[in-house]
Amino acid sequence: xxxxxxxxxxxxxxxxxxxxxxxxxxxxxxxxxxxxxxxxxxxxxxxxxxxxxxxxxxxxxxxxxxxxxxxxxxxxxxxxxxxxxxxxxxxxxxxxxxxxxxxxxxxxxxxxxxxxxxxxxxxxxxxxxxxxxxxxxxxxxxxxxxxxxxxxxxxxxxxxxxxxxxxxxxxxxxxxxxxxxxxxxxxxxxxxxxxxxxxxxxxxxxxxxxxxxxxxxxxxxxxxxxxxxxxxxxxxxxxxxxxxxxxxxxxxxx
Amino acid sequence: xxxxxxxxxxxxxxxxxxxxxxxxxxxxxxxxxxxxxxxxxxxxxxxxxxxxxxxxxxxxxxxxxxxxxxxxxxxxxxxxxxxxxxxxxxxxxxxxxxxxxxxxxxxxxxxxxxxxxxxxxxxxxxxxxxxxxxxxxxxxxxxxxxxxxxxxxxxxxxx
Ligand code: FES
Ligand code: FES
Numbered sequence: 447x448x449x450x451x452x453x454x455x456x457x458x459x460x461x462x463x464x465x466x467x468x469x470x471x472x473x474x475x476x477x478x479x480x481x482x483x484x485x486x487x488x489x490x491x492x493x494x495x496x497x498x499x500x501x502x503x504x505x506x507x508x509x510x511x512x513x514x515x516x517x518x519x520x521x522x523x524x525x526x527x528x529x530x531x532x533x534x535x536x537x538x539x540x541x542x543x544x545x546x547x548x549x550x551x552x553x554x555x556x557x558x559x560x561x562x563x564x565x566x567x568x569x570x571x572x573x574x575x576x577x578x579x580x581x582x583x584x585x586x587x588x589x590x591x592x593x594x595x596x597x598x599x600x601x602x603x604x605x606x607x608x609x610x611x612x613x614x615x616x617x618x619x620x621x622x623x624x625x626x627x628x629x630x631x632x633x634x635x636x637x638x639x640x641x642x643x644x645x646x647x648x649x650x651x652x653x654x655x656x657x658x659x660x661x662x663x664x665x666x667x668x669x670x671x672x673x674x675x676x677x678x679x680x681x682x683x684x685x686x687x688x689x690x691x692x693x694x695x696x697x698x699x700x
Numbered sequence: 701x702x703x704x705x706x707x708x709x710x711x712x713x714x715x716x717x718x719x720x721x722x723x724x725x726x727x728x729x730x731x732x733x734x735x736x737x738x739x740x741x742x743x744x745x746x747x748x749x750x751x752x753x754x755x756x757x758x759x760x761x762x763x764x765x766x767x768x769x770x771x772x773x774x775x776x777x778x779x780x781x782x783x784x785x786x787x788x789x790x791x792x793x794x795x796x797x798x799x800x801x802x803x804x805x806x807x808x809x810x811x812x813x814x815x816x817x818x819x820x821x822x823x824x825x826x827x828x829x830x831x832x833x834x835x836x837x838x839x840x841x842x843x844x845x846x847x848x849x850x851x852x853x854x855x856x857x858x859x
């Protein structure tokens with residue numbers, strides 16, 4: 447066995463390489479970048495858990511002084527996937543807080559005020575609030591384009607996936623067992639609870655080249671997803687990861 | 701809405717800022733003065749990431765209006781180290797690995813510094829209560845407490 451003094455790493459107490467930056471406040475996290483002429487975005491979110499969007503009118507926001515842009519579903523490529531639908535609601539809002547529109551303004555306060563000037567006409571639908579309600583026969587469908595395990599040969603369903611872990615012959619095992627304990631276990635929905643909120647700063651130039659600085663657990667994923675959501679190519683998107691103030695799986699996608 | 705002219709001092713430097721009446725001290729430190737070491741975790745007074753001192757008193761800068769800093773002395777994480785090097789607390793946080801992601805760290809150090817100024821020899825319970833307003837999701841707190849205890853011991857030796 448090697449003597450302790452021969453080991454380069456084991457047995458030492460190294461100071462983390464980013465430590466000094468972090469104890470002095472110099473480390474730059476997601477919200478710490480300030481670009482000249484930077485503007486601020488805010489998102490308008492659905493007050494309903496389930497509704498069909500009849501119309502979105504952002505013209506009121508655009509007419510306000512200091513508001514530079516306002517977008518909704520019609521500004522994004524029609525062909526999209528779950529992630530694209532999550533980033534901005536299309537025909538329906540699928541949960542309370544689903545993004546419906548967004549504005550950019552010269553100050554955060556103006557952006558916030560501009561959200562009130564956006565008109566959204568909803569057809570409110572029955573919410574599906576529990577697993578029992580979601581999997582019941584004839585349940586109201588929330589995402590009408592979702593099929594269990596992505597199997598489009600089956601009718602749309604509220605069940606995103608069924609995952610089974612199996613090994614050996616379970617039936618035989620139960621039959622031979624002295625005691626069989628059965629139970630149903632439910633786990634609540636949980637949030638990762640990182641201390642740093644999601645944050646991102648981005649620029650786009652005349653040639654459509656996009657640079658994104660953000661707090662992320664996977665900057666290549668953010669690049670791929672950003673390009674897909676905006677309908678551009680990944681060669682036009684560059685993502686620079688900041689320090690990350692906790693993610694725990696919650697900062698894996700855009 | 702016209703802006704307010706606020707004269708204050710930050711880490712011993714005189715500062716003048718024009719700010720909106722609704723702007724928090726946190727926003728003005730970060731966005732107007734470029735002092736982004738003070739972090740925003742919740743902006744509702746729950747996480748302590750935005751801890752600073754106002755005339756020596758520990759406050760959540762997200763709950764203080766920038767206009768309230770008029771004529772006061774503000775202390776932030778950027779003022780904790782001195783030209784000769786890191787503050788003992790900063791050194792001990794490094795030695796004890798009292799940080800992981802580091803987003804909570806400026807708030808913890810600012811808060812712990814105020815504690816040690818008031819009570820140079822706090823016991824573990826006192827430290828835990830004093831830092832109860834600072835949330836950390838990564839470390840599990842234990843190493844933070846040990847770092848503060850060790851810093852207190854070292855400061856006592858220096859004195
Ligand atoms: S940002 Fe002020 S307490 Fe969380
Ligand atoms: S080190 Fe990540 S929240 Fe404290």
